[in-house]
Amino acid sequence: MCLLLETIKIEHGRIFNLEFHNRRFNDSRRVKFGINSRLDLATVIQIPADLGEGIFRCRILYKEDIEKIEFVQHKPFAASSLKLIYRDDIDYSVKYADRELLLSLYEIRGESDEILIVKNGFITDTSISNIAFRQDEGSWVTPDTPLLNGTMRMYLLETGQITEAPIRPENLNTFSGAKMINAMMDLETASLIEMGNIT
Secondary structure (H helix, E strand, O other), X not given: OOOEEEEEEEXXXXXXXXXXXXXXXXXXXXXXXXXXXXXXXXXXXXXXXXOOOOEEEEEEEEOOOEEEEEEEEOOOOOOOOXXXXXXXXXXXXXXXXXXXXXXXXXXXXXXXXXXXXXXXXEEEEEOOOEEEEEOOOOOEEEEOOOOOOOHHHHHHHHOOOOEEEOOOHHHHHHOOEXXXXXXXXXXXXXXXXXXXXXX
């Protein structure tokens, strides 16, 4: 069975959003492997003393048990354009380490920076993130049909910074901008994508 992956932001030695990573990690172990005991990732993440300053991605690869933990320097990515890609058979309900299908869809983005996947007529996610759309009054809404319930998405929903709703491609012209959100990008740091650049 394919390895699962948890990606956690580490900045200046601080672990971000651990509560939500713990939740998804343990939920995924229960769903995929029938493991009901819970593990606190804080007890297994040992940040190397020589890691240095800056932002890193802590990548936890696991099946029933954790198989590997690695730290990778984060390289920021800012998309300014998205291409709608339609794929009804895609399943990414848990965070798989194998991203072959997502990468193959990304490769057909043309001149756009990133893709925005439509499944069964509804907006879902980009190849690397959830997405949030800005409404005219300034509030933010995210599709209620994500491929993956991301940890930043969970945090923003539970803290009331975004709401969720069904969003179809034909609804996109009702928004005034979009931002990609994931463990490494929040509403404050993510670049704004103009709606005219979603094609």
